[in-house]
Amino acid sequence: MCGIVAYIGHREAYPVILKGLKRLEYRGYDSSGVALLNEGLKVYKRKGKVAELEESLIGKDVHSASGIGHTRWATHGEPSDRNAHPHISANGRLAMIHNGIIENYNQLKHELINKGYKFTSDTDTEVLLKFIEDIQVNNKVGLEEAVRIALKRVVGAYVIVLIDQDNPDTLIAARKGSPLVIGIGKGEHFLASDASPIIEYTKEVVYVNDYELAIIKPEELVLKNLGNEKITPFIQKLDLELAKIEKGGFDHFMLKEIFEQPQTIFDCLRGRMDAREGYIRMAGVDKNIEQLKNAGRFIIIACGTSWHAALIAEYIIEELCRIPVEVEYASEFRYRNPIVNKGDVIFAVSQSGETADTLVAIERAKENGAFVFGIVNVVGSSIARISHAGAYTHAGPEIGVASTKAFTAQLAILTMIALKIAKEKGTIDQKRFMHLLSELHEIPDKVKTLLESNDSIKKLATKYKDANNALYLGRGYNFPVALEGALKLKEISYIHAEGYPAAEMKHGPIALVDENLPVVIVATKDSYHEKIVSNIQEIKARKGKVIAVITSGDKVITGLADDVIEVPEADELVAPMLSTIPLQLLAYHVGVAKGSDVDKPRNLAKSVTVE
Ligand code: F6R
Numbered sequence: 001m002c003g004i005v006a007y008i009g010h011r012e013a014y015p016v017i018l019k020g021l022k023r024l025e026y027r028g029y030d031s032s033g034v035a036l037l038n039e040g041l042k043v044y045k046r047k048g049k050v051a052e053l054e055e056s057l058i059g060k061d062v063h064s065a066s067g068i069g070h071t072r073w074a075t076h077g078e079p080s081d082r083n084a085h086p087h088i089s090a091n092g093r094l095a096m097i098h099n100g101i102i103e104n105y106n107q108l109k110h111e112l113i114n115k116g117y118k119f120t121s122d123t124d125t126e127v128l129l130k131f132i133e134d135i136q137v138n139n140k141v142g143l144e145e146a147v148r149i150a151l152k153r154v155v156g157a158y159v160i161v162l163i164d165q166d167n168p169d170t171l172i173a174a175r176k177g178s179p180l181v182i183g184i185g186k187g188e189h190f191l192a193s194d195a196s197p198i199i200e201y202t203k204e205v206v207y208v209n210d211y212e213l214a215i216i217k218p219e220e221l222v223l224k225n226l227g228n229e230k231i232t233p234f235i236q237k238l239d240l241e242l243a244k245i246e247k248g249g250f251d252h253f254m255l256k257e258i259f260e261q262p263q264t265i266f267d268c269l270r271g272r273m274d275a276r277e278g279y280i281r282m283a284g285v286d287k288n289i290e291q292l293k294n295a296g297r298f299i300i301i302a303c304g305t306s307w308h309a310a311l312i313a314e315y316i317i318e319e320l321c322r323i324p325v326e327v328e329y330a331s332e333f334r335y336r337n338p339i340v341n342k343g344d345v346i347f348a349v350s351q352s353g354e355t356a357d358t359l360v361a362i363e364r365a366k367e368n369g370a371f372v373f374g375i376v377n378v379v380g381s382s383i384a385r386i387s388h389a390g391a392y393t394h395a396g397p398e399i400g401v402a403s404t405k406a407f408t409a410q411l412a413i414l415t416m417i418a419l420k421i422a423k424e425k426g427t428i429d430q431k432r433f434m435h436l437l438s439e440l441h442e443i444p445d446k447v448k449t450l451l452e453s454n455d456s457i458k459k460l461a462t463k464y465k466d467a468n469n470a471l472y473l474g475r476g477y478n479f480p481v482a483l484e485g486a487l488k489l490k491e492i493s494y495i496h497a498e499g500y501p502a503a504e505m506k507h508g509p510i511a512l513v514d515e516n517l518p519v520v521i522v523a524t525k526d527s528y529h530e531k532i533v534s535n536i537q538e539i540k541a542r543k544g545k546v547i548a549v550i551t552s553g554d555k556v557i558t559g560l561a562d563d564v565i566e567v568p569e570a571d572e573l574v575a576p577m578l579s580t581i582p583l584q585l586l587a588y589h590v591g592v593a594k595g596s597d598v599d600k601p602r603n604l605a606k607s608v609t610v611e
Pocket of ligand 1 (some may be wrong): 112304305306350353402
């Protein structure tokens with residue numbers, strides 16, 4: 001987690017860094033700080049969000065042509081002023097920001113304590129900085145060399161950026177396992193955890209790779225490996241607009257992102273399928289189609305919301321392709337010595353492309369000889385780069401911490417992949433193939449229609465906002481939708497919610513049902529419809545409050561439920577892309593009604609780059 005920003009060049013560094021930190025707050029927001037160089041090193045840092053840091057710096061001297069900034073998500077040490085970054089070396093000469101975890105920090109700390117070093121924070125970052133300082137002083141080497149030597153002993157993940165008051169025209173940065181992008185301007189360089197703080201100034205960027213060290217001056221960028229060999233930086237041109245990462249008139253990023261879904265799903269499908277001509281073309285799939293269609297098994301690894309998309313994909317792929325699918329939490333897969341056979345294909349699903357557990361799970365799968373196909377939203381992210389092949393979801397930057405538009409884009413892409421494999425394998429007939437293509441094609445317009453229910457969902461939110469618990473139920477393709485709805489409510493409103501397959505209710509959760517329990521039932525018209533109607537009756541018989549997501553015009557459930565939210569009719573295979581959206585809106589409005597900071601809910605971060 002954590003967001004880092006740095007600047008060196010001809011502008012005032014502080015405004016560039018401050019704006020960048022605000023864009024990166026989705027990566028963590030429990031404390032923040034900056035180190036600026038102007039006739040000596042000035043370090044300002046404090047507990048709380050970036051806006052609090054900004055306020056505390058009004059009237060302070062922030063003049064500087066180079067600086068580093070950090071917004072933190074605590075791993076080692078509670079959120080506090082002293083644990084906030086940047087950290088300062090014992091001699092006061094160096095300041096450093098860090099994103100990641102130094103696993104062997106304890107051992108290094110003991111060595112340094114034995115040498116007389118004192119620590120002013122509980123962080124692993126301060127340990128690494130003082131370790132670098134110690135090497136620099138004792139080995140009488142420059143900062144670049146000291147960093148290189150230190151990193152060879154470090155176990156863990158990091159992006160670090162150092163600033164040195166005795167060498168004000170140089171920043172030193174290095175990466176392993178956490179993201180680092182360098183923007184290249186005229187006589188200036190920008191560093192950040194992702195491209196969002198950079199695109200306002202330049203579209204030319206370099207994604208730094210693991211085990212690379214960058215020496216950055218206003219006019220020059222030198223990349224080296226840890227063996228001190230120069231590497232030619234690979235400069236890419238970004239295709240990202242600033243407007244796409246701002247709120248655009250919505251109160252919150254989350255609401256903006258929910259409302260973007262007609263466009264993001266369209267963007268995901270665009271150019272990849274044609275419902276009239278009847279084809280799906282996806283470069284990463286087409287190139288590897290033999291491997292994919294002959295797979296003995298698919299294993300989908302993911303976390304959180306992406307894991308819910310994977311569960312829906314399991315149902316879709318098994319139905320269409322007749323290939324067994326297993327869905328694994330990346331955090332379990334990486335530690336449990338799973339069986340991966342030759343011929344198994346791993347799908348890794350991730351919005352950020354930086355989730356630490358998913359990254360390591362991919363490494364494990366690759367060590368076992370598996371072919372890894374990444375399904376990722378953030379272009380150039382680590383998962384995109386370590387996968388053998390992949391497809392981007394093209395949902396655009398997702399800033400709200402609770403994932404919304406990335407989820408529906410994941411579903412769109414996974415459905416297209418399943419359809420393509422099924423077509424090539426011959427497990428789907430032409431009629432069904434064409435029907436599902438046309439169903440997919442219609443989704444963006446149907447999403448537009450269902451978003452018109454926003455105001456009525458807001459009213460429902462007011463009605464149910466004081467509940468202490470909620471149960472979410474669904475069957476078949478809509479069971480993972482229920483899990484996702486419950487997760488959204490928990491994250492945004494802090495109301496405890498559980499998702500269950502509706503039929504499992506009788507095996508325990510039904511004991512919770514009484515007149516105070518809202519039960520959200522995802523009951524669109526599908527092959528399970530009659531069964532779920534019975535489940536609703538069982539809840540009503542126990543006086544539970546039923547809020548049902550139904551297909552427009554479903555009179556049966558309208559007659560039974562306390563409240564209904566209608567979504568347009570769709571084939572059950574693509575229906576989750578619709579039925580999820582009212583649950584996103586419900587969670588959003590409950591969160592707002594309860595006064596939560598919905599874009600930055602407590603304890604969470606957008607990019608979980610620690611295990
Ligand atoms: C929930 C949410 C998280 C992420 C999870 C995986 O709203 O956003 O559960 O889905 O942390 O993140 P990615 O998809 O970036 O790997």
